[in-house]
Ligand SMILES: CC(C)(COP(=O)(O)OP(=O)(O)OC[C@H]1O[C@@H](n2cnc3c(N)ncnc32)[C@H](O[C@H]2O[C@H](COP(=O)(O)OP(=O)(O)OP(=O)(O)O)[C@@H](O)[C@H]2O)[C@@H]1O)[C@@H](O)C(=O)NCCC(=O)NCCS
């Protein structure tokens with residue numbers, strides 16, 4: 001189905017906004033997500049809780065519409081970056097300076113822009129094509145030195161461990177998400193699991209494969225290895241598909257909290273997967 005044939009472009013951008021906000025809500029609600037904030041507890045965080053996230057999500061309403069509209073106009077990365085920085089400032093004002101959704105503002109914002117770009121040109125709107133378009137359209141520009149943040153946690157671990165972070169994932173069309181996290185969510189939904197447990201399965205899959213800069217920043221290589229191993233072992237027990245796997249996921253949550261580990265990058269991947277799943281059901285061919 002092509003968008004031009006079905007909905008007005010402005011309605012499309014509003015729908016993208018609604019789906020992105022819904023995805024951020026679903027990510028927050030999903031439990032157990034080892035180490036992360038949900039309505040049950042604050043995970044490995046002393047400075048934020050579910051209320052902080054709700055305020056943050058509310059502040060982002062309209063941002064994804066702006067990004068979809070900007071994508072429709074085929075703007076350059078500089079323009080997207082400016083819109084993103086303004087959204088980040090609104091988010092920080094809503095959370096009294098706590099970083100709740102910096103990564104999601106970046107990654108989900110870029111998906112919204114690619115969706116807007118594709119819809120205006122009657123392109124295929126599968127999850128895969130939208131992810132790849134981010135890299136094709138803006139990848140080279142976003143890797144340019146002028147956009148390298150200095151002093152961020154991501155920049156510090158990139159320099160220290162040489163790993164690919166949020167920017168490199170986006171520039172490459174979100175390979176971990178396309179190959180692992182999203183197929184895990186889709187397979188779980190097709191197998192009949194609800195959005196919570198399908199989300200847990202996708203989240204564990206992300207933790208198992210992603211070089212999460214939050215884990216590296218808090219605990220170095222040991223923390224990343226510990227988290228990836230724990231997620232893999234939980235998946236081997238069946239993950240969200242078995243009672244044993246679900247118990248292991250709850251236990252892993254306690255272990256991450258005890259070690260003060262928080263895989264924030266995987267939280268973003270989960271929100272992206274929820275968004276893409278709804279988006280593809282609505283607009284995909
Ligand atoms: C390009 C930017 C994303 C900057 O990136 P950079 O890597 O330089 O810096 P960070 O500030 O560290 O942000 C990266 C965030 O991306 C998430 N992330 C981490 N690893 C990965 C990964 N491998 N792949 C994809 N995404 C990843 C993660 O975001 C989530 O975690 C944050 C909360 O974590 P928390 O534990 O609370 O961390 P802190 O408060 O920072 O520290 P401590 O508590 O430990 O002390 C939360 O934001 C989640 O979303 C990383 O944090 C980008 O920021 C940029 O250029 N922005 C410009 C504006 C823009 O967005 N433009 C729009 C599109 S062009």
Ligand SMILES: Nc1ncnc2[nH]cnc12
Pocket residue numbers: 027028035036037038043045100101262263264267268
């Ligand atoms: N639910 C969550 N908990 C902690 N950090 C996050 N970053 C994005 N979502 C998050």
